[in-house]
Amino acid sequence: MAKQPARQSDKFSFDVSRCLICSARNLNMCGALEPEELAKLSGMARCETFGSGDVLFHEGDKATSVYNITDGAVRLSTTLKSGRRQVIGFLFSGDFIGFSDRNEYPWTGEAVRGAKVCRFSRGDLTRATQELPKIEHRLLEMASADISAAQDHITMLGQSSAAEKLSAFLVMLSRKAATRGGSGNPVHLPMTREDIADYLGMAFETISRCFARLESEGLITVESIRVIRINDMDALADFSDSR
Amino acid sequence: MAKQPARQSDKFSFDVSRCLICSARNLNMCGALEPEELAKLSGMARCETFGSGDVLFHEGDKATSVYNITDGAVRLSTTLKSGRRQVIGFLFSGDFIGFSDRNEYPWTGEAVRGAKVCRFSRGDLTRATQELPKIEHRLLEMASADISAAQDHITMLGQSSAAEKLSAFLVMLSRKAATRGGSGNPVHLPMTREDIADYLGMAFETISRCFARLESEGLITVESIRVIRINDMDALADFSDSR
DNA sequence: CGCAACATTGAAGCTTCTCAATTAAGGTGG
DNA sequence: CCACCTTAATTGAGAAGCTTCAATGTTGCG
Numbered sequence A, B: 001m002a003k004q005p006a007r008q009s010d011k012f013s014f015d016v017s018r019c020l021i022c023s024a025r026n027l028n029m030c031g032a033l034e035p036e037e038l039a040k041l042s043g044m045a046r047c048e049t050f051g052s053g054d055v056l057f058h059e060g061d062k063a064t065s066v067y068n069i070t071d072g073a074v075r076l077s078t079t080l081k082s083g084r085r086q087v088i089g090f091l092f093s094g095d096f097i098g099f100s101d102r103n104e105y106p107w108t109g110e111a112v113r114g115a116k117v118c119r120f121s122r123g124d125l126t127r128a129t130q131e132l133p134k135i136e137h138r139l140l141e142m143a144s145a146d147i148s149a150a151q152d153h154i155t156m157l158g159q160s161s162a163a164e165k166l167s168a169f170l171v172m173l174s175r176k177a178a179t180r181g182g183s184g185n186p187v188h189l190p191m192t193r194e195d196i197a198d199y200l201g202m203a204f205e206t207i208s209r210c211f212a213r214l215e216s217e218g219l220i221t222v223e224s225i226r227v228i229r230i231n232d233m234d235a236l237a238d239f240s241d242s243r
Numbered sequence C: 001c002g003c004a005a006c007a008t009t010g011a012a013g014c015t016t017c018t019c020a021a022t023t024a025a026g027g028t029g030g
Numbered sequence D: 001c002c003a004c005c006t007t008a009a010t011t012g013a014g015a016a017g018c019t020t021c022a023a024t025g026t027t028g029c030g
Helices: A037-042 A121-131 A133-159 A162-179 A195-200 A204-216 A232-241 B035-042 B123-133 B133-159 B162-179 B192-198 B203-215 B233-240
Strands: A046-050 A055-057 A066-079 A086-093 A108-121 A220-224 A227-230 B048-052 B055-057 B066-077 B085-091 B106-120 B222-223 B225-230
Touching: A055 A066, A066 A121, A086 A162, A086 A195, A086 B133, A108 A121, A121 A133, A133 A162, A133 B085, A133 B133, A133 B192, A162 A195, A162 A204, A162 A227, A162 A232, A195 A204, A195 B133, A204 A220, B055 B066, B066 B123, B085 B162, B085 B192, B106 B123, B123 B133, B133 B162, B162 B192, B162 B203, B162 B225, B162 B233, B192 B203, B203 B222
Parallel strands: none
Antiparallel strands: A046 A108, A055 A108, A066 A086, A066 A108, A220 A227, B048 B106, B055 B106, B066 B085, B066 B106, B222 B225
């Protein structure tokens, strides 16, 4: 699924060229640093592998680590008292997890269908930023990109119909895949219909119906349950009406 | 409406004690700085006053400034191609506007019923952060708080019924008002029903009906069109089910 | 190969929206 | 200060879209 094989072992070596890349905007936390500075960061990372559905951390756990995804996909979600679940985001190779003003994780992180990550101690990262202010600058850029993404999510949830939301979701996944290399079409969906539904704030049955409707209108082709071909990217983006 | 009178003139003087406070979590960008550093920042600010409905900046304008609200309220919103509007947030005294990874403003900023702001040139702020890394650290904390707030907004939009959303909105406004001083009850609403509707992703008629319903259930009292008394804060927060 | 989880499809019901009419509030000019 | 006019808010009725519940089909893992 991921284009780039994970070159590092799951023990201690670390490929600094992939360290803390924020794929949303292709911001690389290490891009501004000198080689010896990179070495310092790489020594802090611990690489880990998770199987399908494995939990990286639970909502409410003490937030001791930040993560950089190197392969696979991770789902962030919160669960309300009533049991309803909101999926906050799906993170892929290159994405960063860790922005929060709270000392506990505000969401649960789970591997969607397996994932590899690099884990950094929050304390280590804090100490490193004191020596290397450039890191903080990068983090601020990445956080700003996160804010933009969250606000796009808000607009979609607030103003779009079910079919528009699903269209916007497919366009977003396609674009994100393209930034990781490749064409981004067809779109590969590692997550279930229920995951998508909880991301878009609707029932999973409605997801099915919207896939069928978009297909009947010729905008997409459901090549298999997890592979969606976008027949006309501009038309689909236009239909989604997401600015 | 604002508890603190704006002490600075609308020309050039600047009260550093109110500089760039992020009221969402009471993070003060200047808190970590020395007096002479504060002086540098204060010299960068230009204070401005806006009347009801006045536009601070338009979506798509070149983002040359960042703002700190010192009085009144500002509404941030985006408009889709179809004309639908999403209100991203309401900002009050102490709140900060400016996080974006784009060179253009991603939203329109308008004074709700009049507002006073301190404006900083983005370039000036960038230069200042190069000399004072502490500022960047504060900005990162503020951005993290922004991300948390956006994710709460997402969860509310995705998982809550109309009445739950309105309850959560009232609880949030009450808490924000309390951080600015005062009891936060009754809640004062500077914005229209349509503004609230576009923030919560529903029709403004539904806002009216939900106010009526919450009142009939005894949770609130609509003292006047813009003043809502929360009769039982815990019950309302519980009803809103927002974690 | 078989079972359990996931996905699709149908039908009925409910929440919310839309359209429309009425009432209330706010601002302006006399 | 009041009358008027415009904008905002409320309320009602009908329609639309989405959800829920249920049955069936599909996928994939052990």
